[in-house]
Amino acid sequence: MSFRHHCAAAAAALLCTAAQAQGSQPVRIGLIVDQSSVYSAVTGKGSITGAQMAIEEHGGKVLGRTIELLNFDHQSKADSAASKAREWYDNGVDAIHEASGSAAALAVLNVAKEKNKVLVMSGPASDRITGDMCAPTVAHWAYNSHALANTVGKAAAERFGKNWFFIAADYSGGQDVVKATTQAIATVGGKVIGEAKHPLNASDFSSAVVQAQSSKADVVGLANFGNDLVNSIKAAREFGIKPDGKQKLASLLMYITDVHSLGLKTAQGMLLSEAFYWDMNDETRAFAKKYFARMNAMPNMSQMGVYSSVKHYLKAIEAAGTTDAGAVMAKMRELPVNDVFAKNGKLRTDGMMVHDMYLFQVKTPAESKYPWDYYKVMGSVPADKAFVPLSESSCPLAKKP
Template sequence: MKSVHALHRGALAGMLAALALFAGTPQAHAEEGVKIGLILDMTGVYSDISGKGSVTAAQLAIDDFGGKALGHNVELVVGNSQGHADTAATTAREWFDVKHVDAIMDVTGSSAALAVLNIARAKGKILFLSGPASDRLTGDLCTPTSVHYAYDSYALANSVARTVANQGGKRWYFITADYAGGHDIVGAARTALGQSGASVLGEVPVPLGAADFSSAVVQAQNSGAGVIGLASFGGDLVNVVKAAREFGVRPGGPQRMASLLMYINDVHAIGLQTAQGMVLSEAFYWDMNPQTRAFSRRYYEKVKAMPNMSQAAVYSSVLHYLKAVQAANSTDATVVMRKMREMPVSDFFATNGRIREDGLMVHDMYLFQVKSPAESKYPWDYYKLLATIPADKAFRSLAQSGCPLVKP
């Protein structure tokens, strides 16, 4: 007969085994509910392209899902990094360690995103990114639980650079934001231009939030390039385009401007008279079809502006995440990521989207040209579609990703 101590030990072992089994099952989740975070630029040069608009998009997705997941309320928390990497990293660490945030669904700016990526990797947490451009997010720095959702440097630069080069724009000069996102997107453009038989005559870096772009514009004008490639973003892009027009870079002139990342908010801020004729690539346009218009009108009622591709992608990614949490019956990052890869992304943002093993969500991209004032028929009627680029052509192949998680 077993001793009482042996029986107690056996019972205790059984209880511990049962608890361990329960903790490892998909049913286990935080009792305080599902927490989603956004680390955005709420007040700086990127506030128009992320900021209040991204918060609104995320909340619309939560509301459309019913406000609950796994029987608990879904809570949205927002941090203002102003694009600073150290602030974003500090916020992410506190959220994961203290506030028990389950997933961060966007970070504004590539440098800030790369800083948060390292923390999400260490903590084993889910990170979605729809604002930053850097290819490294799904390249050498990819993680098992991060997703690059809206676009990347390759998709934007490849489509714009190739199209303009094929239209005769063979000599380029770049005005480049002097940080990770700017350099990555110009690097991708250089590769595409080289493959298209075009050349790059030079490049001038400009710091984030530069007060004066006149020197950079003059250098680009004096380069002899036929195309001034713009790799500045947000408020900086608005200011450099206005400066270029003031210095005589006009539609139909000897030099044209091509933006490697331009949002509809930027066009609105610049105005059609100044922005007309510019070529750009986007993952979303509010006036594409009945589905995009239906969402955008709801969004407009709250923000008084049409959504850009990053803001639309925030809605889509939050909804995709919540669907996966509910389907997996778990907030465990590994379990939810597996479910998100299994589920296609099919909504107004992407009709044929899928999350690859390197974390890149691949979908169709679109090439647009900014309309002239005479071509625009109603408010926010800014783009005419030049081409639809299928997902397998828009993004680099899985073999090209450089992600160590990809099986050879």
């Protein structure tokens, strides 16, 4: 054998050995979620459980490789989230399927773009994920600010009144929700007459509520989330903004887990939008029963979004025959999303997974007939009306021919 042929054979053997080694490594999926701070109840362990259920339904393996699920508590700290994402990507994590909270999400997104790695998120609200910061390997799964504004914002303006005052979280998620809702209510004659901002994980909402009352606005729009939302609603009720009063509260992002924390007496009558409700049909109830057995709570749309995105990702790996980020994302866009979370969903070029959104109203205590019977279905908004049209997207990828 010539030296050249010997070298070629040796190189081929090395490549084969490397391929075999890679094939024996687990497919690793990471979740960067708040498990101990302001968003712990709306993502946290519930999102981890959703991912675990998706992996189990897939049989625990993909392409003959075991699936390993990692999770990290970022405590709503963007720098901590970005640092963990970098560490994971550098050490062989194939995909991250949640980075909850918009500030943390945008920080992790920058790392995913740099590393050209898969990142799919269901917890954050920011429209920038599929707007100016979009990337070929990044997806936004459960909802965004635009969809919330077009569902609950418009409905609240039409039902409750045209003059709005916002109590808003002073960071990207709250700012995006205020911007999107301001645009949405303007289409039905609404306008914003004031705003009070607060930091993440605020301790006192009395000043913001008093400002809202003094404004005489018809609607007090709550552009905050998790514990901040729950505490601002409690403060509003304590200061006299009652469910049967003239001034109404409208939450732009409220989950069933928030309603449970507040109780129906406090939350009753509020309009909200989610992409999922456990009591919609036999399929959602069957899934929710299994989830409840693990969590002692019903899932919200962000937790279900993680379940759906992990399930679709594993399906795409099988179809692509590889974990290569580009190939898998191409299959994720090609295959329709059909599961208990969404029917006929589609992952677009800009990274937004579009699907129907639902408008709900929180029941009164008298209307609720059994545990977690919290919502009345007020209507639905089809995907093409809920999300910004691709032709109007600010994502550079959407402009390609």
